[in-house]
Amino acid sequence: MAQMKLYYSPNSPYARKVRVLAIERGIADQIELVEVSTADLAGPLMKVNPLGRVPALETQADGVVHDSPVICEYLDGYTSSATGPGKVIDLADKCFAATAQGMLDAGYAVRMEKTRPEHLQWQDWNDKQFGKINRTLDQLEANPQTLPKEPTIGAIALACTLEWLAFRHPEGQWLANRPNLAKWTNAFSERPSMKATQPA
CATH class of the missing domain: 1.20.1050.10 (Glutathione S-transferase Yfyf (Class Pi); Chain A, domain 2)
Known part of the structure; x- marks a missing residue:
């Protein structure tokens, strides 16, 4: 069962970075992909990120994480904490x-x-x-x-x-x-x- 939701648009390079990282780290099956339109002011994206920007990651433990560099760091840390000591900052x-x-x-x-x-x-x-x-x-x-x-x-x-x-x-x-x-x-x-x- 997915533990997180990623709000994304298929052609967004920002969202793609997150999707690639999730696959590389072996946690793609823990993330439900929710395709959204940034032009849809009544859509689900605005409820999690009123800036209307993708990607946005909704988590059970830490609320909503947004901005692709932050999400990538979050997911990288998520995999580290699940497998052992955290990674040394590169x-x-x-x-x-x-x-x-x-x-x-x-x-x-x-x-x-x-x-x-x-x-x-x-x-x-x-x-x-x-x-x-x-x-x-x-x-x-x-x-x-x-x-x-x-x-x-x-x-x-x-x-x-x-x-x-x-x-x-x-x-x-x-x-x-x-x-x-x-x-x-x-x-x-x-x-x-x-x-x-x-x-x-």
Whole structure:
């Protein structure tokens, strides 16, 4: 029987990070997936998170946990406490996760800008956000030894971010001239957890 409920939308990269982590940590069967629309003001999402943002995790023991980095940390700690002593904080991976989150936020900002009428879109804004992403990817490409070798929170965040960028902003050609990142992404994308959570 599921002990938690995850309110999510299938194409949300933020929610996907949580779903991938749950599969990787072997607790997906303890989480009931509740598909919601962030536009439905009368829907179940607003009752657990009035901000209307996904994902949101409803737990029996700790109430509602929201914001994907917090949920990922919560679930990682949940699995640790169930199997033994808590994990030592991995500062490098936390910074890696924050870097991936920053790129995702920049890409999402452009996604929102593109929903405006074309004559109202601010190209300089889009260029600024894409610049953040490209500079970060260039740094990662130049330092392949820093790319995670295990499905850590940071690794999951990066893989979901790169696949979402390709999904929503294919014009960026993010991996075309970045062979180290392309190799890493292609390998990570073969994980069953990534295949099971592909956006539609």
